[in-house]
Amino acid sequence: MENTVATNRKAYHDYHIQETYEAGMSLLGTEVKSLREGRANLKDSYAIIKDGELFLFNCHISPYSHGNIQNHDPLRTRKLLLHKKEISKLWGKISQQGLTLIPLKIYFKGGKAKVAIGLAKGKKQYEKRESIKEREAKREIERHMKR
DSSP, X not given: OEEEEEEOHHHHHHEXXXXXXXXXXXXXXXXXXXXXXXXXXXXXXXXXXXXXEEEEESOEEOOOTTOOTTOOOTTOXXXXXXXXHHHHHHHHHHHHHOOEEEEEEEEEETTEEEEEEEEEEEOOHHHHHHHHHHHHHHHHHHHHHHO
């Protein structure tokens, strides 16, 4: 069973998502409790491979409401857990094709916090406008079909 905590809704608007990967998150205790409360934001966050390890930047997890002096920094860099083969595969694709790693959503799966990471290529401004037009056209068709 999957319990979604936060989604990055801008990701599908700003990027073409080519592949998705599921990565574990290395978290502190108060971060897990805060995630269970649903207090996370993926806006403007991204992932980088550094020294053969995957890290998540700018992911805001609010301090735990019942925490004390041991609360965490909301914007700290968090390590993502993937197999070495997957990380090297991602590194090859990112370095050659000019792709980026974007977190798509944070969720709990089997009691563990996971992040869906998307291998993405940025959209141009005209592509964003086209996708909005397509979405609106689909809505219009559905409205007419209901009548």
